Amino acid sequence: MNRRRRAGRDRGSFTAELAAGLPALLLLLFAGLSAVNAVSTRAGCLHAAREAALAASRGADGVPAVGDATPVGAEVTVTVEGQRVIATVRAPVRALGSRLPRIVVTATAVAALEPGVAGAATPDPGAPAGGR
Numbered sequence: 317m318n319r320r321r322r323a324g325r326d327r328g329s330f331t332a333e334l335a336a337g338l339p340a341l342l343l344l345l346f347a348g349l350s351a352v353n354a355v356s357t358r359a360g361c362l363h364a365a366r367e368a369a370l371a372a373s374r375g376a377d378g379v380p381a382v383g384d385a386t387p388v389g390a391e392v393t394v395t396v397e398g399q400r401v402i403a404t405v406r407a408p409v410r411a412l413g414s415r416l417p418r419i420v421v422t423a424t425a426v427a428a429l430e431p432g433v434a435g436a437a438t439p440d441p442g443a444p445a446g447g448r
Contacts, residue, residue: 346412354409354421360387361405361423368394368403373427378403401427 364385371381378394378401386392390407403425408418 350409350411350419354411354419357387357407357409358421358423360385361390361407361421362425364390364392365403365405365423365425368392368405369401369425369427372396372401372403373429373433375430375433396429399429401429403427 364382364387367382367385368378372378372394379392382392382405386405387407390405392403392405394401394403396402404422405424406420406422408420411417411419
């Protein structure tokens with residue numbers, strides 16, 4: 317009752333398993349690389365948005381102030397609302413190569429206008445110091 321396995325019986329099973337599993341493994345690899353690319357692009361957008369908001373809060377033009385900080389293909393918008401400067405940076409990220417649609421990552425930064433900058437309210441001379 318001792319059955320022996322034949323050596324040739326399982327021949328080719330590794331090749332079949334590899335052929336079935338390799339595409340899934342490559343898909344996971346490309347998805348992971350796309351995720352890393354999206355996260356690093358978002359970090360670049362956040363850095364550029366902070367630089368633009370700080371430059372605009374000091375009275376400079378925020379869009380040219382970011383310079384090389386923006387990721388490739390990014391859009392920078394700076395708006396002033398009351399006593400706040402809001403800078404938004406949007407950048408496209410390619411997902412899994414060039415054939416799929418782009419993912420757009422966005423980062424926003426807000427800064428307060430500094431005193432003396434055009435658009436900032438001048439303090440009332442009769443108001444108590446400290447603002448309370």
